[in-house]
Amino acid sequence: MPHALPRVIDEIAVAALPAAGSNGHAAVPRDPTQTRRLTELIARLKTERRAVILAHNYQEGSIQDLADFTGDSLGLARQAKATDAEVIVFCGVHFMAETAAMLCPDKTVLIPDLQAGCSLADMVTPEAIRAWRVAHPDGLVVCYVNTSAAVKAECDYCVTSTNGVQVLQSLPEDRDILFVPDFYLGSYLKAKTKRKIHLWRGYCPAHAALLPELIESLMDAHPEAEFLMHPECGCLTKQMHLADRILSTEGMVQYVNRAPGREFIVATEVGLLHRLRALYPDRRFYAASEHARCHHMNRNSLEKVAQALVSMEHVVRVEPAIAERALRPIERMLAIT
Numbered sequence: 001m002p003h004a005l006p007r008v009i010d011e012i013a014v015a016a017l018p019a020a021g022s023n024g025h026a027a028v029p030r031d032p033t034q035t036r037r038l039t040e041l042i043a044r045l046k047t048e049r050r051a052v053i054l055a056h057n058y059q060e061g062s063i064q065d066l067a068d069f070t071g072d073s074l075g076l077a078r079q080a081k082a083t084d085a086e087v088i089v090f091c092g093v094h095f096m097a098e099t100a101a102m103l104c105p106d107k108t109v110l111i112p113d114l115q116a117g118c119s120l121a122d123m124v125t126p127e128a129i130r131a132w133r134v135a136h137p138d139g140l141v142v143c144y145v146n147t148s149a150a151v152k153a154e155c156d157y158c159v160t161s162t163n164g165v166q167v168l169q170s171l172p173e174d175r176d177i178l179f180v181p182d183f184y185l186g187s188y189l190k191a192k193t194k195r196k197i198h199l200w201r202g203y204c205p206a207h208a209a210l211l212p213e214l215i216e217s218l219m220d221a222h223p224e225a226e227f228l229m230h231p232e233c234g235c236l237t238k239q240m241h242l243a244d245r246i247l248s249t250e251g252m253v254q255y256v257n258r259a260p261g262r263e264f265i266v267a268t269e270v271g272l273l274h275r276l277r278a279l280y281p282d283r284r285f286y287a288a289s290e291h292a293r294c295h296h297m298n299r300n301s302l303e304k305v306a307q308a309l310v311s312m313e314h315v316v317r318v319e320p321a322i323a324e325r326a327l328r329p330i331e332r333m334l335a336i337t
């Protein structure tokens with residue numbers, strides 16, 4: 001465990017934090033000076049705590065800007081495993097921090113807001129998977145990484161949207177597969193791999209906000225733009241044929257780097273556009289919907305990152321008996337990809 005901060009630094013740090021907003025979310029910095037002060041404070045606290053800050057692609061821009069690494073859930077899991085920092089401040093949602101905690105039992109994993117969950121992950125339970133196994137004793141259960149540790153503990157393989165096709169293609173062809181919890185990603189994987197996949201009916205509310213009519217009008221307005229779609233999108237089943245590329249968030253980042261075009265319509269949570277615009281200032285990016293925001297991801301804020309480092313909260317732990325079983329599908333995925 002890291003040493004406690006000297007009391008004087010602790011008090012200075014706490015005094016510098018703006019008050020939380022009335023909606024339970026920390027107040028969003030309104031001016032660049034405030035953002036700069038918070039960023040400097042976090043940098044100082046980070047050094048004191050020997051901490052690293054990992055941020056998901058959907059985090060607000062100011063968090064992405066100060067993070068040591070920004071990426072998708074697979075990239076963040078790999079970074080968590082590789083770091084020699086003593087503390088990981090995980091700016092993402094709870095299941096991601098759980099994965100980091102399981103991969104790094106010797107490190108302290110903090111999440112800035114304990115309420116930053118995932119609506120999609122909440123749509124499947126361990127009991128439901130056990131019931132499916134009773135009906136399909138030879139079946140394999142594959143979970144999207146967007147699941148709780150308790151659910152992963154019931155599964156055979158884990159996938160991300162980056163490696164789902166690769167993992168499923170590695171499985172025996174004669175086995176029934178249950179894919180949980182995302183219906184749209186599961187539909188995409190089923191179409192790509194031609195495997196016998198039973199689909200769970202879960203969905204991500206942020207990606208469900210991406211409606212076909214919005215995308216059609218954007219394509220009309222920007223005929224030169226390539227249309228990049230995330231496989232979690234609710235419009236996927238109806239508009240897969242319109243997408244130039246169906247890609248994970250990391251896949252989008254890499255694709256834009258090599259794409260000949262200069263304009264892109266991006267169908268995923270809007271946080272990714274901050275990273276794309278920072279990396280490729282000479283390209284134009286259009287959000288498929290400005291309403292595609294994850295309210296869980298947006299619970300984290302600069303203030304809460306600073307507060308997490310001051311008070312060393314909220315520590316994410318996974319019960320060892322659950323962690324041992326939940327790590328198996330994750331390690332199998334990492335071994336394949």
Ligand code: SF4
Pocket residue numbers: 058093117118119120121146204205206207269294295296297
């Ligand atoms: Fe979960 Fe959707 Fe938010 Fe991702 S964007 S964390 S899938 S609710």
